[in-house]
Amino acid sequence: MSTANPLEKSAVNGIRTALGIGGVVALIVGILILVWPAKTAAVVTGIIAVYAIIGGLTYAGLGIFSKSMGGWARIGHIVLGVLFIIAGAIAFANLGATAATFAVFLGILVGIMWIVEGVVALTTLSGSASKVWSVFFAIISIIAGITLLFSPLWGALVLWWLLGISLVVLGIIQIARAFTFKGL
Structure with missing residues (x-):
């Protein structure tokens, strides 16, 4: 005979379902990245392009139909909307080239962030408990x-592969958690 009340049992089942679905999605995306890295990058780029177009339509709509905005704000929203729509359309024109451009951009961005992070670590050395590890x-x-x-x-390709491997491992762990989750 179970001592758990129906509400608690329902919450546990909901959590288990969410863990399982999250794990399966992570596992599938990770496998896709590892098996078809370029095609998966193109799909991600396509999703970003769709987001840009929807965002552009939203901004343009706000600029056109808003009654509370002033003239310059309306023009700004319309221009921003048009730029988003153009960016989305250009991305869709050649998803492969856009994915490569995104990869280069992200590689440069992460490179700059890592350099800054290293410099910041050096500047905080005086307050560090472990100077050797901070310098390392x-x-x-x-x-x-x-x-x-x-x-x-x-570098972006290596990071993409690491993301794929991480998603596969984390997806498997998440699925295992879903099957073994007992309660709150």
Whole structure:
């Protein structure tokens, strides 16, 4: 005979379902990244392009139909909407090239962030409990950032593969959690 009340049992089942669905989605996306990295990147780029077009239509609609905005605000919303729509259309025109451009951009962005993170770690050395680990982290971060700046596409591809591997591992763990989750 179960001592759990129906509300608690329903909550546990809901959590188990959410964990399972999240795990399956992570596993599938991870496998797709590892098996078809370029095609998956193109699909992600397509999703971003759809978002840009929908966002553009929203901004343009706000600019056209808003009765509370002033003239310049309306014009700004319309221009922003048109720019979003154009960006989405250009992305759709060649998803592969746009995905590669995104990859290079992200590689450069992550490279810069890693360099800054390493420099910041060095500037906080005086308050660090472990100076050796802080210096080690800073050096690795700066070297990794410089490496990404010199080869942003290669670096982005490595990060893409690491994301795929991580999603597969985390998806499997999440599915296992869904089957073993007992309660709150």
